[in-house]
Amino acid sequence: MGEFKVHRVRFFDYMPSAITAMAFSSSTERLAVCRADGALEVFNFSDNYFQEKVIPGQDGRAVEALCWVGQRLFSAALNGEITEYDLENLRPRYTVEAYGGPLWTISGNSQGTLLAVGCEDGTVKMFEILEERIQFQRNLNRQK
Template identity: 50%
Template sequence: MSDFRVHRVRFFQYTPQAIQVIAFDDSEKKLAVGRADNSIEIWNCKENIFHHEKTIHGDSGRSVESLAWLRGRLFSAGLHGDLTEYDLSRLRPKTTSLASGGAIWCMQLNCAKDCLAVLISSL
């Protein structure tokens, strides 16, 4: 067996974050992953090969408790009571709607996949 050298390079300190929620878009084969630091990762899942495409960095004043895809559009909701649609090309919120009823704990598409329902908890 020949001798060899190992050279390690660490360009940055990686701190993994827990996954809070995931949502899969079956038509586009994309996976949205909401992390504990309130960031959202977009993964391309075509041909069963997962490739990290982009990250929407989280806002410390918001939480990501639920994610949903609706016709290629990504929505998030959380304890702040806002329903947010994201601009995936600019990686920032596109529109935000206030639920005005309290925190949003979960959301789901209907069977026809043309309507988004949210569960709001009132205080």
């Protein structure tokens, strides 16, 4: 009887979680993707498009929007919190309550000094971006 090689293969059903938010940074050429299970993935487009980082999700955290400010990544969640992520240690760095109910959108200014979040109550909250944290600056009232 002749020699033969055996190759063993196991298949599994991979069911990716739905994407709830995305943000692209043109300066670093990175795409941040948040999934329905709360997991955050960072893809690098500068070198052959690969998945660079994965931050596991947390129960009860439904991220609705993502925003890059320079090298920093922020998220707005339906639980009313703004989170900055530590992309070196792959975990949330800190969380700040916005006090406006669920947050639906987030955006930074072009200078990288301010962060604005749109709240369920119709207000826009402005936060100053500091070296290590963000700090509430002012509240913009609802408009008709």
